[in-house]
Amino acid sequence: MRAAVVTEFGKPLTVQDLPIPAPGPEQVLVKMETCGVCHTDIHAATGDWPAKPTLPFVPGHEGVGVIEAVGTQVSDTRMGERVAIAWLGSACGECDHCVSGWETLCEEQENSGYSVDGAYAEYAVAHARYVVRVPDEISSFDAAPLTCAGVTTYKAVKVGGVTPTQRVAIFGVGGLGHMAVQYAKIAGGFVTAVDIDDGKLDLARELGADHTVNSSTTDPVEAIAALGGADVAIVLAVIPSVFDQAFRSLRRGGRLVCVSMPADGVFPIPIFETVVGGISVLGSIVGTRKDLREVFALHAAGRTTVSAVSRTIDDVNECFADLLAGRVTARQVIEF
Numbered sequence: 001m002r003a004a005v006v007t008e009f010g011k012p013l014t015v016q017d018l019p020i021p022a023p024g025p026e027q028v029l030v031k032m033e034t035c036g037v038c039h040t041d042i043h044a045a046t047g048d049w050p051a052k053p054t055l056p057f058v059p060g061h062e063g064v065g066v067i068e069a070v071g072t073q074v075s076d077t078r079m080g081e082r083v084a085i086a087w088l089g090s091a092c093g094e095c096d097h098c099v100s101g102w103e104t105l106c107e108e109q110e111n112s113g114y115s116v117d118g119a120y121a122e123y124a125v126a127h128a129r130y131v132v133r134v135p136d137e138i139s140s141f142d143a144a145p146l147t148c149a150g151v152t153t154y155k156a157v158k159v160g161g162v163t164p165t166q167r168v169a170i171f172g173v174g175g176l177g178h179m180a181v182q183y184a185k186i187a188g189g190f191v192t193a194v195d196i197d198d199g200k201l202d203l204a205r206e207l208g209a210d211h212t213v214n215s216s217t218t219d220p221v222e223a224i225a226a227l228g229g230a231d232v233a234i235v236l237a238v239i240p241s242v243f244d245q246a247f248r249s250l251r252r253g254g255r256l257v258c259v260s261m262p263a264d265g266v267f268p269i270p271i272f273e274t275v276v277g278g279i280s281v282l283g284s285i286v287g288t289r290k291d292l293r294e295v296f297a298l299h300a301a302g303r304t305t306v307s308a309v310s311r312t313i314d315d316v317n318e319c320f321a322d323l324l325a326g327r328v329t330a331r332q333v334i335e336f
Contacts, residue, residue, distance in 0.1 A: 009045070091110075167232075171236060172195060255279075
């Protein structure tokens, strides 16, 4: 099988011919149809974060494909099922986090394309209990971005506690942000989208944003204050200074939801303003299998739209370059 492999941090990926992996007892073998390209894949390939993947490895955690083989402890009825391989590759299933519905906080979790090989390959193995069935109404092309960009921003809107008529500021409109706009609207929020790219802001308006701010020409803090301030600010941009902008855009009692993780990013929180203003600062990390099922259900019902362009596995390094340069309006999807 052909797979894109990280052999050295910070170096281009190499497309190699590798043996098709055999599923372990609790695993399934998935013939991949699509895999979305996420900024987390770049963090993995450059070794940005303190806990680094073990080299060499195959990135990819927005994979969608069909089960072609099952392990000895997996029912044969799973054969032929179309499933998504998400960031949460597996968890212990027994800790307080797992049993309380927060499996994404499990300290024993494995992550697809990071601690275990992912879906930048023609075949991938995954834990049978942690792949999620893709409804027939959703194309594999759309399902790929929903598997991370969708479920991550859906969870962020949940964590932010968005309720009808609340003002929501989305900082960073791209692969994640264009989905965040839609989920905030579904929750009943009035949405302001913030970005430095007019094309991305045009997309945000098409998807329902009530207001847009180009932060390269307009101070987003002042613009959002003029609208009454944000009840919830969700940060999806990977620039540390944006976190401060989002914090200062909040009205009293507001919630800052941190999603993106810039390499070596530090966000100094002003204690006085936080206490006096009753501000909450929250971290939101992807979503659970339940969240992903809900994301799929919304899309199958026609409530959301995915904006993406098609790429091939041979384009992987170009995909990374385009993403880093801001040349991609929303998501890129590798099709096999």
